[in-house]
Amino acid sequence: MNTxxxxxxxxxxxxxxxxxxxxxxxGLQSTPKQLSSKYFYDAVGDKLFQDLMNCDEYYxxxxxxxxxxxxxxxxxxxxxxxxxxxxxxxxxxxxAMKSTxxxxxxxxxNADFSYLPIDISENVISYLNLTLPVSLPGLQVTGLNGxxxxxxxxxxxxxxxRKVVLFLxxxxxxxxxxxxxxxCKQLRNHLSKGDMLLVGIDMKKNPKTVLAAYNDKGGITxxxxxxLLERINRELGADFDVAKFEHYPTYDPxxxxxxxxxxxxxxxxxxxxxxETICFAKDExxxxxxxxxxxxxxxxxxxxxxxFKPLNIFFDSKKWFIDAIWLAE
Ligand code: AVJ
Numbered sequence: 001m002n003t004x005x006x007x008x009x010x011x012x013x014x015x016x017x018x019x020x021x022x023x024x025x026x027g028l029q030s031t032p033k034q035l036s037s038k039y040f041y042d043a044v045g046d047k048l049f050q051d052l053m054n055c056d057e058y059y060x061x062x063x064x065x066x067x068x069x070x071x072x073x074x075x076x077x078x079x080x081x082x083x084x085x086x087x088x089x090x091x092x093x094x095x096a097m098k099s100t101x102x103x104x105x106x107x108x109x110n111a112d113f114s115y116l117p118i119d120i121s122e123n124v125i126s127y128l129n130l131t132l133p134v135s136l137p138g139l140q141v142t143g144l145n146g147x148x149x150x151x152x153x154x155x156x157x158x159x160x161x162r163k164v165v166l167f168l169x170x171x172x173x174x175x176x177x178x179x180x181x182x183x184c185k186q187l188r189n190h191l192s193k194g195d196m197l198l199v200g201i202d203m204k205k206n207p208k209t210v211l212a213a214y215n216d217k218g219g220i221t222x223x224x225x226x227x228l229l230e231r232i233n234r235e236l237g238a239d240f241d242v243a244k245f246e247h248y249p250t251y252d253p254x255x256x257x258x259x260x261x262x263x264x265x266x267x268x269x270x271x272x273x274x275x276e277t278i279c280f281a282k283d284e285x286x287x288x289x290x291x292x293x294x295x296x297x298x299x300x301x302x303x304x305x306x307x308f309k310p311l312n313i314f315f316d317s318k319k320w321f322i323d324a325i326w327l328a329e
Contacts, residue, residue, distance in 0.1 A: 021236050021273070028278045028286070035228055037174055037289035041121070042231050048224040057216040059209065060170050060202050063321035067314045068101045076105045078312050078325050079164045079196060085112035086162040089155050091148050092171055093117030096128055099166055103136055114140035114159070118151040152190040163195040170202040170321070173258075173292040180292065184306035188328055195328040197308060204293045205320050207253040214249040214258055214291065222247035225260055225288050238272040248285065256293035261285040299324055 020039060027034045041049065053061040068075070079086070079102075088106075090099055096117055106113055117128050125143035132141045142158065144151040155163070165187070172180050187197065204210075214221050225247050229240040248261045264280035271277055294302075296313065299322070303310045308326035315322055 017235060024232055024236060025272065025276055028272075032285060032287055033278075033280075034287040038120075039231065040224060040228055040289075042227075042235075045224065045227050045231070046121075048220060048227060052216070052220045052224060055216050055218055055220055057212040058221075059213055060321055063316035063318065064098060064168060064170075064200050064323065066316045067321065067323050068098045070317075071314050072101050072105045074312075075198070075314060075323065075325075076102055076109065076111070079198060080106070080109070080111055081162075081196075083111075084162055086164050087116055087155060087159050088113050088164050088166065089116045089118060089152065090166040090168070091118050092167070092169070093119050093128060093143075094124060094169075096132070098168055100136070102166075103132075103139060107136060107138055113164075114142065116142050116144055116155050116158075118144045118146070118148060118155075120145075120147060149186065149190060152187075156190070163191055165191070165195070165197045167197060168200040168323070170200050170291070172199060173202055173294075174290060175292070176290060177292060177298075181302055181305055184302055184308070188307040191328045193328055196311070197326045197328070198323060199299075199326065200321065200323050201299055202291070202293050202321055203319065204253065204256045204295050205318075207251050209320075210258055210293060211249060211251045214251070214260060215247075221249065221260070225262055228288065229262070232272070236272055237274065238270055240270050241268075244268055245286075251293075256295075258291040258293060260288045260291075262288055296322065 023036055023039070027036065052058050079088070088099075088102070090096065093099065096103075099115075103115060115132070117125065119125050119128075122145050125145040129141060129143040132139055144154055146154070152165075172183070175183055191197075226242040226245060229242050229245065232238045233240050244265045245262045246265055248263050249258070250261070251258045262285065264282060264284045266282050268280050269277055270280065300310045303324070303326045307329055309329050310324060311327045312325040313322050314324075
């Protein structure tokens with residue numbers, strides 16, 4: 001098989017490692033230094049995020065799970081609309097744990113729909129393709145492995161039915177507010193009038209609660225951040241000594257921005273692939289991640305600005321998290 005046909009099958013750049021390398025070098029040669037949180041999720045990072053979702057301080061997962069288990073019928077009624085057949089497309093499906101509650105209910109209602117999980121991880125997609133038809137008999141599943149917008153186009157080429165897009169887990173929080181606005185507009189451009197978006201968004205709340213979620217006592221978030229340096233060591237042949245970096249999470253209640261940094265504990269040099277040398281000054285930071293928090297007014301503004309009409313908002317009992325349904329206009 002030649003490279004071109006492999007590319008069409010998986011829809012990945014010819015060499016994922018080279019993209020990773022280029023992004024890392026660019027980020028570490030910038031001022032201030034930065035790394036992209038999308039690279040957190042290798043096999044070790046996936047496991048650490050799983051642990052994080054089970055730890056006491058990390059509330060978003062539990063809140064959204066409560067919404068999906070307590071308000072399943074209401075959410076499904078809203079997305080079923082007038083009963084017209086639809087495709088349920090999930091961006092970044094992961095293990096599809098939360099969506100399984102919806103899928104199960106929709107099957108029980110004999111809703112006419114198919115499920116198209118999209119994920120950048122090949123493992124995730126082959127796992128879902130294999131397991132979902134067994135755990136949810138009768139479910140039509142088509143896993144799509146690739147990036148969001150390419151796979152949305154692919155989904156549109158496979159079916160002309162109404163689309164309901166799921167974007168859960170506050171993944172939209174990993175973008176700066178301006179980037180989230182642009183992303184929602186792009187998403188709208190890949191949809192048609194009458195399509196829907198069900199988006200999970202973390203709300204502004206007591207700053208101590210937010211900060212604790214990104215600074216858990218067990219140190220999972222710290223390891224989650226340091227794992228990206230270790231991943232660079234493993235995959236790009238670098239020599240980071242993670243003991244010389246400290247995890248520094250911040251939350252600004254005014255802007256709702258929760259940001260994580262790694263701080264260099266001494267003057268040091270790191271070599272990547274034996275050729276690139278990166279110099280760190282003592283106390284210099286690497287910007288790792290943003291987990292933006294919103295209020296309801298802001299989310300409605302983003303919806304309208306992107307060409308959606310906010311239809312419903314589902315809260316958890318503490319009002320810490322929302323799942324909003326937006327209708328494409
Ligand atoms: C998976 C992006 C929603 O930002 O809350 C958890 C990732 N980072 N702890 C988040 C994460 C640190 C998480 N998202």
